Amino acid sequence: MSARNFDEEYETLKVIGKGYFGTVSLRKQKSTGNVYACKESNLSACKTEQQKQLFITEAAVMKDLDSTGIVQHIDQYFDQANQKLYIVMEYCDDCNLTQYVIRQKEQNAFVPEAFVWHVAHQLLQGLDYLHNRARKDEIIVHRDLSPNNVFLSKNGDARMGDFGFTKTLKRDGSWLKLEAFEYAYASIVPPHHHPLELLMNQSYNEKADIWNLGCCLYELVALEPPYLKKTLAELIKQIQDTGVPKVPSQYSERLQKLIDNLLNFDVNQRMGARDLLDMFRLELEAK
Structure with a gap:
């Protein structure tokens, strides 16, 4: 592949997010004038090979994804000399789900139930694609589906993004296990949306994403996470106790039933995305 001058191809308009490993900026593609979100990851800042591999996996996974409910991949480039990885993505021009919830709380306004079902529908379609259709021999597990990583457009679309914690799972009934550095991270950062099996450092599979979706949808209706304790031990106890x-009383029993299925403690009984789409099809597809 010939060398590219990424900054010549994409003009930076503004930085819209910043972290230890890099930034997310709004960039304009000079050849088309189109505006995209660009994630720039600094691999040289990674302290371990495992951390670096997460960014490499993110790029490898995202380039092949094409589904409703998932931020569209546009372009990517690895700057070998500077150890920087650029991933160019669809720009969702409203806000993320966390910001949307804050906005609703400030306005003292509950989210319309029709919008909750709409968000659920789009994200379940995305999870069904990752878990069942994106790859023939592998299941893609997002592992970090939280309100911070659900992006909304002004036309009402909801998209999951940030695949930096993604892993793949063979379609042979195998399970994943948290690596030591991942569990240490979960112990430090308040992991309000991690499923019980991850909090307890147990093996897990793609049903972890289903739990995460349940936490996102509950926060959308209650305007706060379902579980609020800050330490790992307190959070586990709160979930178990x-x-x-319960969702606020103005929401339907069917929506409560959806949340109940998503937040099922027993991972073996927790329904998959495809079954949930079938079970709640009328509500999810209502206009």
Whole structure:
């Protein structure tokens, strides 16, 4: 592949997010005038090979994804000399789900149930694609589906993004296990959307994404996460003691049933994306 001058191809308009390993900026493609979100990851800042591999996996996974409910991949480039990885993506021009919830709380306004079902539909379609259709021999597990990583457009579309924690799973009934550095991270950062099996450092599979979706949807209706304790031990105890929390009374029993299925403690009984799409098809597809 011939060398590219990425900054010549894409003009930076503004930085819209910043972290230890890099930035997300709004960039304009000079040849088309189109505006995209660009994630720039600094691999030289990674302290371990495992951390670096997460970014490499993100790029490898995203380039092949094409589904409703998932941020569209546009372009990517690895700057070998500077150890920087650029991933250019669809720009969702409203806000993320966290910001949307904050906005609703400030306005003292509950989210319309029709919009909750719409978001659920799009994200379940995305998870069904990752888990069942994206690759013939592998299941793609997002592992970090949280309100921070669900992006909304002004036309009402919802897209999951940030595949930096993604892993793949063979279609042979095998399970994943958290690596030591991943579990240490979960112990430090309040992991309000991690499923019980990950919090307890147990093996897990793609059903972890289903739990994460349940936490996202519950926060959308209650305007706060389902479980709020800050330490790992307190959070595990709260989940076990509380069970599945009730949605506010203005929402339907069917929506509560969806949340109950998503937040099922027993991973073997927790429904998959395809079955959930079938079970709640009328509500999910309602206009």
